[in-house]
Amino acid sequence: MARNRPVPPEDWNGRPHSVNAQHSPESHEPRPPGTPPPYASEPRTADAPGTRPRHTDAQDRPARLTVGVVGAGRVGPVLAASLQLAGHRPVAVSGVSEASRRRAAALLPDVPLVEPAEVLARADLVLLTVPDDTLPGLVAGLVETGAIRPGQLIVHTSGRYGCAVLEPALRAGALPLALHPAMTFTGTAVDVQRLAGCSFGVTAPEELRLAAEALVIEMGGEPEWIAEEARPLYHAALALGANHLVTLVAQAMELLRAAGVGAPDRMLGPLLGAALDNALRSGDAALTGPVSRGDAGTVAAHIAELRKHAPQSVAGYLAMARATADRALAHGLLKPELAEDLLGVLSESGLGGAA
Template sequence: MNPEQPAPPPGPDRGTRAEDRPARLDIGVVGTGRVGPALAAALRLAGHRPVAASGVSERSRRRAAELLPGVPLVDPAEVLARADLVLLTVPDDALPGLVTGLAETGAVRQGQLVAHTSGRYGAAVLQPVLRAGGLPLALHPVMTFTGTPVDVQRLAGCSFGVTAPEELRLAAQALVIEMGGEPEWIAEEARPLYHAALAIGANHLVTLVNQAMELLRTSGVEAPDRMLGPLLGAALDNALRSGDAALTGPVARGDAGTVSAHISELGDHAPRMVAGYLAMARATADRALAHGLLAPERAEDLLDVLSEGGRGQ
């Protein structure tokens, strides 16, 4: 083995069939939303053994039953009592309180691996776990989850934002690799910026796509998803390959008249979308100018139109 590559946790050769490998870690999941069951199912494929999970809503319980059949649903303290590796897969705002409560009630054991999947937080939020003798890991899968078995397959090649104490770095990376993912080390202080970048790219994309589909339906298009699919797929591919050089459209060209018409039509048919259009148009104009795609003399009229559109809101 290359000494620079992270070693997998102790266990049999990964080339053997999963059903022939003894489980190396007992896995527990606290929070059976969309993420936790998928990660536990992926670890099961790697030879580990999910042994307990906790979930509150009926939907989360059904999800656990589908992705983790036979795994009992118990309270969070019991999950920790049964597991060597605990996945805390709860909403960001609930994570600090959950961690503190588990540590203060003595649920965390000496040497127990405790990993959360929040993008916002690094390992510092798990300080109560560390003080209780646990081993803290931040393993954030950079993927949107559906809560269905397809998520397990989508983990193949998925990047994970990994933050952990230096002595646990190889263990964290090895777990990600066993789930089929690609570990990417994120410094503790960079976690909020890292998460903001992902939110801009993924969350806002969903809003933009659905706004575009809504407007196309209003304009009479019967299958807006079919119309947008090739266009947006090409735009995403071009952006990832070429960066700002992929900018196109009326804003990047400085077509002030076209942009003015857009603002007018949105004001008539979808006034709630005008503010978002203006904000994205200004950001696009700034990037096109900086990249030399938008000539300064054309930018002046364009920016006047955007400014007038903003005053009309």
Template sequence: MSTVHPPNSTDGAGTQDRPARLTVGVVGAGRVGPALAASLQLAGHRPVAVSGVSDASRRRAEKMLPGVPLVPPAEVLQRADLVLLTVPDDALPGLVAGLAETGAVRPGQLLVHTSGRYGVSVLDPALRAGALPLALHPAMTFTGSPVDVQRLAGCSFGVTAPGELRLAAEALVIEMGGEPEWISEESRPLYHAALALGSNHLITLVAQSMELLRTAGVGAPDRMLGPLLGAALDNALRSGDAALTGPVARGDAGTVAAHIAELREHSPQTVAGYVAMARATADRALAHGLLKAELAEDLLGVLADEGTGTGTTPGEGTDADDDENGPEGNDR
């Protein structure tokens, strides 16, 4: 396993004079930061400081990183060779600018953020102060419990870094048990949107499906859905659109109309999502030759009528995600 050696030390010595292991600090004790620090600790690095604002963050830090002191962000940077900035996406630019303006950033210090949205340009104020910028985004959903460390094994990380720090970025990801996947600076927003589309929306769909099954009288919807959804996910990952099944792919317009009628009666808030996903599924099924054109007309007519009817149209009734982290589920 590779050992991380930052290109510069704080005292001007060369990389050969750096210690083999790094002191690690966490700014933002949400769900991601303590888990990453704990995984680095297993690799031999030493967490030395963590900052957190809420009571939940402080409890999480104490649970995941016992004995590591809770200190203000600026003090985290004073103590650590490697600093994990694990705050919400919208808070990251202001945090970086503030730390740089107050002189908290030290030359040669590895500054790592875990936002999926941003590359390394968001760290430019710290770069000008001499920091070494890395963007390491774990493509994983986090719970804020020790199980997160285990889930990092084999987890892909979206990595963006300057060329001279590529080896350091790869080494850190590998030491956390992950697999580095290189994402260009300009592709970060699209990469992040793709993860949100797959992971966050999946949770919403599953939760809605479970609620509807309970309404239909199913006593254990999780047990019913587990094998079905596991097989569907496996098939989709293996075969893509070729794995499509169900009434939309078959062109069963009558069945889809019956679904919508039932949803409107029992769970009207799910109609918009059902119609939007059915339209997207129909488009993909048509494009890949799974849905016959002669059957698609009636199906698309049902969906078009619903979209212009009295029900909620797709897009209404959505709430912004205000959790600690962003759309791919990596709650920081």
């Protein structure tokens, strides 16, 4: 079902309007201090109904924003490459490690590697794609050195933070945006395609909301508005669902190899794909397996085998089994008369307390 969301201003061919549609592709010089990017509209013509404009005919349109990247990790170069396909122009990137430099060279060929201050000097739109714990110090340092100029779009991609972390940049006259792609990145060209339909957690001042959403849409994403105070909870949810999933899948593959399965990825692929699809469609109603059925004997056998062959996996199994039992019991999937024996097994195995 299509979601209702604010529609950003559009430029020609029905594309989301750039926050700097009047910027000349030939201009490499920064905008004069105190001059914000223009937000003028362009004449429009409609795309075919039902189509999603993205990355098409970019060569026929002038570059609208010069883009810089501070922190050439797995995310920054990918987003800059995606913006380039939408008609913007990457002009500078900073990176410290050799891996970062190789990544920038692969995704942004011919874009010079420079110091962070020089990135800001060259770019209208600056992507701060550094680790969460590094971001506040980076923003403060850029402001203290006068690198940030009025009217400059400063975008960070942290899931944890909203716009409050950019408050020093805002006081310096910058336009702050928090655009977090809800996607796991490899730092390769495949990520650019994965952005199609990817949700972005968007936090921005109300007057910049349409600009933020326009940038997300130009990268092929779907903007999802996240309140400033909800950012940590939002990020915790994504970490729980994505980061921990990788750990669970990796452990499952190790156990299957130990059990003699030659291609654990091939075995798990259809199973996990179906489980994910069912969970997204039905939530807790999709729970299956021995815990939700109350098969205490099977669960006890699992724990005994894990203690013997993979003791490092026992704690994770017990924690997830307890969480699954709680949810199955609360939603009427686990019969109360079977829950007692099951919870007894889990409690005796190392996790005390009642469900």
